Amino acid sequence: MSVLIIYVLIFLVLIAISMPIAFSLGISSVAAFMMTERSLELLAQRLWTGLDAFTLVAIPLFILTGELMGSSGILKRLLDFARLMVGRIKGGLLYINVLVSMLFGGVNGSAVADTSAVGSMLIPATKKEYNDPELTASVTSVSSIVGPIIPPSLPMLIYAFAASNVPVAALFLAGIVPGIIVGLALLLVTFFIIRRKDYTRDEKRYKPRDIFKILLWFLVAAILPFIMVAGIVGGIMTPTESGCIGIIYALLVGFFITRELTFSAVYKSMVRTVVITAIVMIMVSIGNVSTWWLSVEDYPNMISSMFENFTENPYIFLLLMVLLYLFVGLFIEQAAAMIMLVPIFAPLAASYGIQPEHFGIVTCLALAIGLITPPVGLCLFVSSSIAKVPIERVFKASTPYLVTMALVLIFVTYFPKLYLWVPSLFGY
Incomplete structure (x- = not known):
């Protein structure tokens, strides 16, 4: 146990001095191997075998699909659809922000990418219209975490692996x-916040032909x-094959339907995909080393015994896990936390006796909240930089949304029948 304590302390110290998570975990794993006199050749071997999984091939394919769809002009079409649905309501641009994140999240599947793409389009216009940059940035960052929940979802792929x-x-x-539920809850909070504000309404009227065109573009997306x-x-496609189909569809839409996708944009999308994939794969590889070492040293069984000795109640276990996830999410990004903790x-x-799908959704949602809580809070940083507002003010404006997200997390954690009936319909 003393080795484990030293291992954790090294990891925490390295994080405290702002070393990237993957390198922090890697250095602490090397130290653990040396302290337990295990061959470093085994470490190199586990780095490779950690990537030897067919499921991982789907990750870059899903990322590239989202990047290509984002470069194909689809986001602007989704924005038009959202404006048609809620644009005439008071403070409509904020409702549009949430709705577009729900729609675009289903295409992109990444919270940070959603914050960047949607924020770049909506934050400047909303700031100009309502002169409320803090609320604008907070809505953008908070609504973006819907993306990792609504399928297809990149974090869910990582969790499944x-x-x-x-x-x-x-x-x-x-x-x-x-x-x-998350999307509707955010819309409800937005309603209560802006009903006391003197916001303008969008008086734009649409002709039947325009409505038909907007709906047609929405169906394309x-x-x-x-x-x-x-x-x-x-069962027609594996996740990998699904990712390939997604890329083909995105290319067809971008080149032949919207005609906004260029070879330059494809190249930039591929470069971003390679960078993001490399980051994820490094974390997966090093995470496998860490998990293997912990397993060989029998620490998972020790941790399991500690929990079982503390409580046999699954509800208390879930509470402890939610608290742990929320704490870890303050310092570690969602994907990295999953790779470290889920195994x-x-x-x-x-x-x-907790169903795997139940625990998976709780994990994805709890760690997604970490994306909007400092000090790491990647989505907060992105939205605040676009809005040019200090992150402290954005976080303060996000407080009502965070309270709401906590309530939603409680429902998702303790009332799984609210959503597990869907996979059960399909035999899962």
């Missing part, structure tokens, strides 16, 4: 209802996540 016994299709299906999710759920705690959750 880390947990190793959860079908991706079941996770995608389980995420539909919680994603909608909406059919992609439907094809990807339906293909996986129906240890997913089997433990199963021992408490």
